[in-house]
Amino acid sequence: MQDQAHSQPGAVQAFSGRNSAVSGESGEKVVYSICEHCFWRCGIAAHVRDGKVYKITGSEHHPLSQGKLCPRGTGGIGQLYDPDRLAHPLIRETRGGKQYYRKATWDEAVGVVAEKLYKTSQTYGPGSIAMLHHGYGVSFFKKMLSEIGVNKIAKPSYDLCCGPARQAAVLTYGYPSDTPEGFDMMNSKYMIFFGTHFGENMHNTAVQEISEGIRRGAKIVVFDPRFSTLAGKADHWLPIKPATDIAMMQGLMHVLISEEIYDKAFVEAHTVGFGELWESVREMTPEKVSAITDIPADAIRTVAREYAFHAPAAFVHSGRRTNWYGDALQRLRAIHILNALVGNFKMPGGVVAFEKFPLVQPPAAHEHPAYEKEVYSKYPFFPNDEPSNTIASHEIVQQAISGEVKALVIYGVNLPETMTLGRKAAIEALEKVDFMVAIDVLPAEVTGYADVVLPECTYLERYDDLDNGRAFRTPFVALRQPAVPPMYESKPGNQIAKMITDKWGLHGVFAPTVEAGLNKKLGLIGSSLEEIKKKGVLVMPATDLYRKPGEALNLKTPSGKIELASEQLKTGGFDAVPTYTAHPEPPAGFYRMLTGRKPMLTFGRTANNRFLGDLATAKENEVWVNEQIAGKHNITNGEYVHLKNQDGVISQFPVKVKVTQRIRPDAVYMVHGFGHTSAKLTWAYKRGASHNQLITRTEIDPAMGAVGFQNNFVTFIKEA
Ligand code: SF4
Known part of the structure; x- marks a missing residue:
């Protein structure tokens, strides 16, 4: 259906006839705004x-860029001037039994959207409509739908x-971990990472800070x-058997407690559940953990x-893309507990915990019971x-399949290639x-x-809502504005x-x-728009990040x-303390499929x-x-093979070996986000x-709904 739709002559016509609509404005200027190439939202110039x-360079004013950007941020012009960009509204039509897209006017296209959403809501109830989104420009559509x-x-x-790290922090510390995560990397003396790929998956400020920490x-x-790239910087690279992290974390806890090298005073003053924790790790000796994880017992003791020696200037990092085996909440709880045991909090x-500037949010003009509650x-x-x-x-995907959700608004999410329940679902x-x-750029x-x-x-051509309620060492409010x-x-x-709410006759929802x-x-x-436009950000006075002796933590x-x-x-x-359970092993001749990112294309x-x-x-x-x-x-280096998974699915395109x-011999690794099937993405296609x-x-975390997908295994099919 998708290939057919994109291959019809009407579609070609619909995507053609482009010319630059950029004004003939002359001279040179610098516009401070916010990057859109990932959730970090650095300040750009x-x-x-x-x-x-x-x-595009890093804004020297913005706390998240500090004058620098990751490669993706500097390459934003490639999206702005991408010749494949969507140029005008499109409506799907069926003619002679074939589907194609025709160019539509904005008035016509938003009219169809407004009518379909309204009728669906009236006929089946608001729960029959759902939105999937990525990018904070979604706030306008959230407000629109709430109407x-x-x-x-x-x-x-x-x-x-980020879900498991967030919710594990809520359960352990009483507040969500957020972007950017609260680790004082620049000042740390000992940093432990489980499968975290700094340097491959770029987070600008975090990479700057970890680099400074290593330099120090x-x-x-x-x-x-x-x-990984980060392993290349490590004093200890420990090639752990996949799916055994919780056992390793329990082994580390066992050593800290049994050797009495944890922070006893902190644990007594600021934690609950220590006895129960010890009972759960008492049997997890380094020797037992070694048999599960393939890491020598001596190495576990050494780490x-x-x-403990370097604590409190030491931490175990929570990482990103944390959902692997359906027990991510407990895996992240174990990380938070390892941190608490050495008394490194604040x-x-x-x-x-970066203190944020309170959300700048005017009172709602009118009440929407469903909205925000x-x-x-x-x-x-x-x-x-x-x-x-x-x-x-994934619940929305399942509800769409079951028929409970009848209409979808998709903002900036390429669902067939997004890790929810896989492409087929x-x-x-x-x-x-x-x-x-679909509201999209490409x-x-x-x-x-x-x-x-x-x-x-x-993002280089528009305003979005304020980026507010955030902090990194200092609270700030930032602006996205058109360059x-x-x-x-x-x-x-x-x-x-606004055009859609106007079609609904709701003219006061958005400001003129x-x-x-x-x-x-x-x-x-x-403040004012005029003021924030000058530097793209308002930076508040720095807050005190560290606790004072005897200070109460006041956790929620x-x-x-x-x-x-x-x-x-x-x-x-659920288990009150994290407990290791075994996960499926690869069938004979198959290998666990691990994934990650490339720094340029993420x-x-x-x-x-x-x-x-x-x-x-x-x-x-x-x-x-x-x-x-x-x-x-x-198979040899550089050869192309197809991959076949445990359920017989064969990769559509071959991949280079x-x-x-x-x-490790029991796993293979490939970067996510390749193998595109849309011929309209002329660079990425195939x-x-x-x-x-x-x-x-997939293994879904029964406590908080994260999807684990590393229990998929593949083998190789040689090209004929
Ligand atoms: Fe942009 Fe890179 Fe910053 Fe993400 S980390 S917002 S891609 S500059």
Whole structure:
């Protein structure tokens, strides 16, 4: 259906006829704004000459960039001037039994969207409509949908990335861990990482801080089945057997407690559940853990002792993309407990809680009971305080397949290649719903399933809502503002949402202009749009990150203390303390499929960016195979193979083999986000193999709904 839709003559016509709509403005200027290439949202300086952005650098004013950007951030021009961009609204039509897209006017396209959403809501109730989103430009659409009572909203990044760390922190410390995570890396002396790929998965400020920490002499420990870029910086690389992290964490706890090298005074004063924790790790001796994890017992003792020696300027990092085997909440709880045991909370070089500037939010003009209150997820420890994430994204996919969700609004999410329940389930959901609107910049695969495609302009051409309620060492409020006008017929999200609410006859929902709305908000903190535009950010006075001797922690857990054993989990029917359980082993001749990122091409937004892609060392993904295993299967370095998973699914495109000693023999590794099937993504099309296509098994965390997908295994099919 998708290929057919994109291959019809009408579609070609619809995507053609582009010319630059950038104004003829001359001269040179720098516009301070916010990067959109990942959730970190660094401050950028867009350099504009003759009405065109010619360079993007890191804003020297913004706490998250500190004058620098990661490669993706500097390559944003590749998205702005991508010749494949969606140029005008499209409507799917069927003619002569064939489907194609035709160019539509904005008035016609938003009219169809407004009518379909309204009718669906009236006929089946607001719960029959759901939105999937990525990117904080979604706030306008969230507000738009709330006007018809719709608040079933999911961000896949919760399911696949930050959800377990967030909720584990809520259960252990009483507050969510957030972006950026609270680790004082620059001042740390000992940092432990489990499968975290700094340097491959770029987070600008975190990479700056870890680099500074290493420069100052910090020791790095990496538990990872693969010798990653970060492992290359490590004092200890420990190639742990995949799926055994919790056992290792229990072993480290065992050593800390049995050798009495944990911070006794801190644990007694500030934690509950120590006795229960000790009982759960008493039997997890280094020898027993060694048999499970393949890491020598002596190495386990060494790491635990060094960790205790350097504490409190030491931590175990929670990482990103943490959902692996369906027990991620407990794995992240174990990390938080390891931190608590050495008393590093709010200590230099340890765990810190960045104090945020309160959200700048005017009182709602009118009440919407469904808005910001209802949680739709069935998982007991799903967040109840995130209005833009009221349900897990895989629940929306399942509800679309079952028919409960009948209309989808998809904002900036390329669902067929997003790790929710794998490609097959995503496509089934997209084909099942009665109506779907995709709001996007590029003709990603998901747009080929849409009934209406609305082209949003890029982040360099629009205002978004304020980026507020955030902090990194210092609280700040930041602004996204246009560096150049929207190209083609694309429009900013706020205008699109306003056009739809206007079609509903709700004319007062949004301010007459986005500028007026932003100015009003900023007035609440004694500032103005004019003021924030100058540097793109308002930086508040720095807050004290470290605790003072004897200071009460005032934590918002039920006990008011750090909960090593969680009564909340126990009451909910889950283990109060993290406990290792074994996960499925690969069938004979198959290997566990591990995944990660490339620094240049990380998200859907960068997938087709040729400025970045042409810079990358490898312009496709590769499958890493241990040299012993390559020999066994008679495959050689550089050869192309297809991958077949345990359920018989074969990768649509072949992938290049990288034969290496840098991965354990029981696993293979491939970067996510390649193997695109949309021929409209002319750079990304057919490069490498899709990791998402090979996900057919998932393990969902029963406590908080994160999806684990590393119980998928693959073998090799040689090219004929
Ligand atoms: Fe942009 Fe990189 Fe910062 Fe992410 S980390 S916001 S991609 S500069």
